[in-house]
Amino acid sequence: MRKKFKINEIFYSIQGEGANVGMPAIFVRFSGCNQTCAFCDTDHQPFxxxxxxRIREDVENLQKENNCKNIIWTGGEPTLQLEDNMLFYFVNKGYRNYIETNGTGVVPKLMDYITYSPKEGSIVVLKRVDEVRIPISAGMNLPEIENLPKAKNYFISPIDVSDKNIKYCxxxxxxxxxxxxxxQMHKLLNIK
Ligand code: SF4
Structure with missing residues (x-):
């Protein structure tokens, strides 16, 4: 039987966070996660x-509508379902592949860019990433950079933009x- 994927949504938008803020992208959101963060703001369970x-067709249609060849694989936790087989097709078609992961699973080798968002207490398998982005709300601890995978950029991402939290960050x-x-620019600008 052919493999099925649990997909929460596929849509075109603008990357709202991190080093690639403002970059147009097709977001493929997988359903399900192996963490239960209290601050999770993504309704990723429905699928x-x-x-x-079907995934190829939806992405290709959005590519044609929006002239965009960047794909952000996200979730939930995308490494629970995403494999190199899937990326192979898109790499051959000239797409650039980005992932947003909690670091607990293996990232496909063909990935162009890895954003790692560590969650407290999770076991991390990644050694090297492109950026680390840590959600913070006032009172939360920040890990030592030396204890994180090597990255070009380390970001603090305020979970809320209250005066108290921004001051803390x-x-x-x-x-x-x-x-x-x-x-999170997309929230400030009210973009999906
Ligand atoms: S790892 Fe990310 S997607 Fe999973 S529960 Fe935590 S915030 Fe939500």
Whole structure:
């Protein structure tokens, strides 16, 4: 029987966070996650069962409508379902592949860019990533950079933009200037 994927949604938008903020992308959101973060703001549980062919068709249609060859594989946790087989097709068609992962699963080798968002207490299998992005709300601890996978960029992402939390995040950055602030632009601009 051919493999089915649990897909929450596939849509075109703009990357709202991190080093690629403002980049147009086709988002493929897988359903389901192996973590239960209290601050999770994604309704990733509902899903449709898609074949690989259906995923290809939806992405290709959005590519034609929007002239965009960037794909962000996200979730939930995309590594629970995503494999190199899927990426092979898109790489051959000239797409660039980005992933947003909690770091607990194996990232397909063909991935162009890895954003790792660590969650407290999870076991991390990644050694090297492109960016680390940590959701923070006032009072939460920030891990030591030395204990994280090597990355080009380390971002603090405020979970809420209350004065108290922004002040807290800025204080963390004062303690170590390798951290940068990454506001969720899509929420501020009310973009999906
Ligand atoms: S790892 Fe991400 S998707 Fe999973 S529960 Fe935590 S915030 Fe939500």
């Amino acid at each position: 449709f069962e898609y074949s690989e062919q 800025l204080e963390l950055i004062k303690r170590n200037s390798r951290w940068k602030l990454s506001a």
